[in-house]
Amino acid sequence: xxxxxxxxxxxxxxxxxxxxxxxxxxSARHSxxxxxxxxxxxxxxxxxxxxxTVPQDMRDKFDNVANxxxxxxxAKAAGGTLFRAAxxxxxxxxxxxSLLIGLIAIILAFYWT
Numbered sequence: 477x478x479x480x481x482x483x484x485x486x487x488x489x490x491x492x493x494x495x496x497x498x499x500x501x502x503s504a505r506h507s508x509x510x511x512x513x514x515x516x517x518x519x520x521x522x523x524x525x526x527x528x529t530v531p532q533d534m535r536d537k538f539d540n541v542a543n544x545x546x547x548x549x550x551a552k553a554a555g556g557t558l559f560r561a562a563x564x565x566x567x568x569x570x571x572x573x574s575l576l577i578g579l580i581a582i583i584l585a586f587y588w589t
Contacts, residue, residue: 479586486585492578499571506564508534508557 480486513531520526537557544550 481588482585485581485588489578489581489585492574492581496571496574496578499567499574503564503568503571506560507568508537508561508564 513534517529520529541550541553541557544553
């Protein structure tokens with residue numbers, strides 16, 4: 477009896493795990509955490525009595541929009557940033573599903589008779 481009962485299911489599970497990791501990395505790179513930045517800035521202002529700072533990645537995205545010369549360019553840059561942020565949220569949920577299904581497929585490849 478072979479160690480892996482369903483090798484196609486094993487390769488599918490590994491492929492889903494790799495896809496889940498890639499989607500997770502995309503979502504981490506393009507997400508905008510405005511709520512988290514606001515909470516941490518507010519907490520820093522209250523507890524340490526310092527002027528709150530904006531995280532560097534959010535500042536870079538704002539500078540990208542602000543450096544555009546025309547209003548249409550600013551709208552296009554802001555729309556692109558928001559579109560990538562929405563895709564990042566979708567990619568996060570897809571990565572969770574892909575990781576879960578991949579792990580289940582790998583476990584079933586060894587134990588499902």
